[in-house]
Amino acid sequence: MIFPIGLFAFILLLRSSLAVPRVESTAWKRISKSKPQQRTDSWLTTVCVNNHAATITAPKQNVWNSLTDTETAAVTQWLFAQSDLNLTKTSAAGDWDNTVLLVELMYPNKTNALTYIDQNGPEPARFAHVVIAHRASVNPYYADILVGPLPVQNGTTQWENLEYPYTRKTQGRVRNLEASENKLTEWLFTITGSISDITLELWNGTAFGLQNDTISLAGISPFWQDDGRIIGWYTFSNLPTGEFDSASLLPLGLSFKVDITGRDPSEWKLEGWLYNNVFYENTHVFRAAFNSPDFVKLGANVDGSWTSTDQQGPILPRDTSYPPAPVAPTGSRYSVDGEQKYVTWMDFSFYLGFSRDTGLTLYDVRFKGDRILYELGLQEALAHYAGIDPVTSGTAYLDSFSGFGLDSFELLKGYDCPVYATYLNSSAYISETSVPYLNNICLFEFDADFPIQRHTSTKYASSTKNVYFTVRSVSTVGNYDYLFSYSFFLDGSISVEVRASGYIHGAFYAQNDDFGYRIHDYLSGSMHDHVLNFKADFDILGEDNTVQFIRVVPVNRSFTWSGNKARNTMMLERSFLENEDSSRFNWDPNSATQVLVVNTNKKTKFGEFPGYRIAPYTGTAHLTVQDSSNLVNSAQWAGYDLQVTKQHDTEPRSAHPYNLEDVYDPPINFDTFFDGENLTQTDLVVWFNLGMHHLPHTGDLPNTVFTTAHSGIQFIPSNFLSSDASRQTVNQVRVEYSNGNASILKAFGQDNLTCHLDFVPAEIDLSGYRGEPAPNL
Structure with missing residues (x-):
């Protein structure tokens, strides 16, 4: 069979030597050294855990809600x-x-x-x-x-x-370049079957397109579309011998080139074979070389325990004990209108939309009643490879073609999201049927592993819990699982993060050290760039906004007090983005430039412009390849970290799922968005890229892990409020001490925990997991 290889390519504790008893009151409390507070067991009589979010009614109909x-x-x-x-x-x-x-x-x-x-x-x-x-x-x-x-x-x-x-x-x-997919599959297997004697001798396997095949094919994406011809390259891979999805780790090093222009298979042509970096113009020449005594036969990538994601090796010390488990002791602290997909948490509110191509999108995002963003969501994801062989070199996946919503399956409770999370459903159109996608969006609060605020003086210590709220979905596109998280914080900031995990798309190792590490017997961890494009339609205190740059620059400057002697120091330079002629740019080295979306018509009482700063959270990237031979005009959004345009109803997307069908003249060429329009106090859209330059190493076997394949961005209030909004939370404490003793403890109104915590073990019952949905055909 032919396998399409898809994109794979993502409580700082307040410590004290003193034992401070738990305070039941919300007011100042003096601590008695002689009689610590005691608590009876009566609190065990009530179970207060409730995983269900509070139900509310959305203020408006969700105009972005899916069709029923x-x-x-x-x-x-x-x-x-x-x-x-x-x-x-x-x-x-x-x-x-x-x-x-x-x-x-x-x-x-x-x-x-x-x-x-x-x-x-x-x-x-x-x-x-x-x-x-x-x-x-x-x-x-x-x-x-x-x-x-x-x-x-x-x-x-x-x-x-x-x-x-x-x-x-x-x-x-x-x-539509895939219209003749069935005929093409049949035709390709006539080619691979015609050299079954060679594949048997090389790998003891065949590729006839039959159930007992041991070899599969993978092709380039997109097809080469030069000079009016449609050219494809295909490569042989071993099929997995076990139960794991490891085909992309098993390339065999033999590829062939075909011209598949038009719909008549009789006009399609085999145009050559490539093995060990030698090109043979037809099967006759290849066979003759293969049968010659000096032909070098390479090894093979063979499936085995090295591709298994199950537990292997000695069990880690004490690992069989339950790990720390997050709980929501008094239930959910957010509210949801499940029918309208409207969510509120603390001072944030937003609506959810979900589409086949891009999956989860947030709309009408508000903080303290003011809209911050009209729209925030994924546009497209690119995995662009490079290699010595034509299949790796010719691969540049655009994954909305597969569909991030279509590939967003049920989440694993307790693993993808906390057990206590709220889970929402979506649906997708498949074969004349609206198919339910159950539990594929989760909502949850979490206490970060560090406080949002703390300070210690000679008289007191204060600390505030860093509780945040996340909306999450996971899309499995081909070999890779993309975990998307939109998180909201008590200070008013918002983060967008993507993590990637799964099987890499490896290349056959044949002295191709310029394009990746050798990571297994005959496997190269082929280098590639992941670039994921997002749309952020800002509305800061109104629809008309401006991008401001605050640069930190070194200067040599004298002052009235310096005696006319210049001093080496630094200062701020302020400027504004005026038009689309200069609105495509990258993050400055040393993070020297702050990028803000501000409203210059709404000055603070101190004369500053309120807004939100856009800042890299971790590991952002744009495409390394310039003027890509594979993509041509189909992914022009990928070349910069940030790009700003004037909002138009006629420019809702930076990409189209079928852009790869016509790379020279795609349905959406993002370059056309930039036509010199004025960007001063107008409705702005910021298109930002997340991603990573992925150079797979041995630690990517069997799977790339979420810890390292991680990219994110933050939107941070800047002069937007009069002070830090997180001061409103009651989940903070201040302890006064003197002479080495804690004397006064101030809490600020947390509910007393007087109920039994219903512990849910880490290994929850997943026997009802449905996985990938399927229509009833």
Whole structure:
């Protein structure tokens, strides 16, 4: 079989020598040395743990909420009744039939959404975004169409080509290079089967496309699209012999090149073989060389215990005891409208949206009632490889083609998120069915391993718990699992983080040290860049904002008090981003420049501009490759850390899931967004990139781990409030002491814990885990 190898490529304690008894009161309390406080066992009589979030009603309808099952079914039925679409059910479709690939909500544009939310205008009409694979043609294409308004009604519901969100005006169409997938698979196995004698001698295996095959194929993405020809490269890999998903660790070092232009298999051509960095122009030449006495036969990557993710080796000391377990002793402290997917925590509130292509997105994010962000979410993810062989060199995955929402499966409670988290569902359109994705979004509070504030003087020590709130989902795209976390903090800051784990896409080791470490017998940890693009539509105290730069620069300067003698020091330089001609930039070395989104029309009483600072949290990256031969114009968002544009309803996305189908003229070419528009006090969108330059090493076997494959960014209040907002929390303490004794303890209103903690062990019951959903065909 042919395996598509997808993107893989992500309580600081207050210590004292004194035993300070627990304080039951919220006021000042003097501590008696002679009679420490005692607590009876009556507190064990009540169980207070409640994992369910408080239920609330959203202030407005969630205009970004997914289509209901009823709406999806009605749209699907309506589509099949349109004779001009000539649709066939997916289960019965072949390479020359038209099918429906997607039915989901078409998000309203910002103008209409804010008219409803901020001005109590009419609720935006609901429309369905539909994608149809038109394959009943010698020139197949994908078509984006708009169906509505909903609900479906005869005479009012119509469909039209969806063009406005895309930069190329071609009736919402982009060519389909996968239309003949079934025929292509058959044809490729005629090639691999024709050298079965060679594969048997090299690896004792065959690739006929049969159940008993021991060898698979993996190809480049995207196809090369030069000079009007469609060129593919394919490479052989061993199939896993065990139960683990390890095919991407088992390349065998033999590749072949094909020209698959057009839909007629009789016109497709095998254009050569590559082995041990020697290119053979046809099978005859390759076979002759193989049978020659001086032909060098390389080894093979063979499956074994080294690819297993199960426990191996001696058990770590005391590891069989339960590890520390997080608990929520008095239940959830956040509220959710599950139907509307509206969430509040402390002074934050937001709505959730979920789509096939990009998964989880946050909308109308507010802090203390003021909108900070209209929209915050993933746009696209790129894994761009480099290598000595054409398959590794020719690989640059854009993963929204697979779908981050479509690949967002059920979370493992107690592992992906705390046991006490609240879990939400989503749905996806698969084969004429709205399929429920259960428990694939989680919400939870967590106490960080350090306080948010502390200070110790000669008279007292104070410390404040750093409790934060996270919304999380995990998408498994091909070989890699991406863990997305949006976290909110008591000081008003917000973080966006992505972590990656899974099997790397290894290359066959053949003296290719310039492109990666040798990490196993015949395996190179092929170098690659992960770049994930996000959209942050800021609305700081209104829609009109400006980007301000605060630079720390070295200076040689004299002062009135320095006697005209210059001193080497540093100072601030302030400037503003004026237009889109200079709005694509990278983080400065030494973090010397602060980037802020401010509202210059809303000065503080001290004359400063309120706003939010954008800062790298950990390990950000942009694409190393310049003018990529693989991507051409299809991922122009990847070359910078930060890019700022004027918001337009007609530019909702930086990427399109089918950009790889036409890399020279993709549906969305992000470069066209930058046309010199003024960026001073206008509605701004910041497009930022997270990622990592991944050079896999032996520690990536069997899987890359979340601890190191980690990238994040923070949005931090800057002159936005009069003081630190985290002072409002009661989860803090101040201890006064003198003469070596703690004398006064001040708490600030925490509820007394007078109930039994219902301990849930780390090994919770996961027997009901459903994993990947599947439609009822």
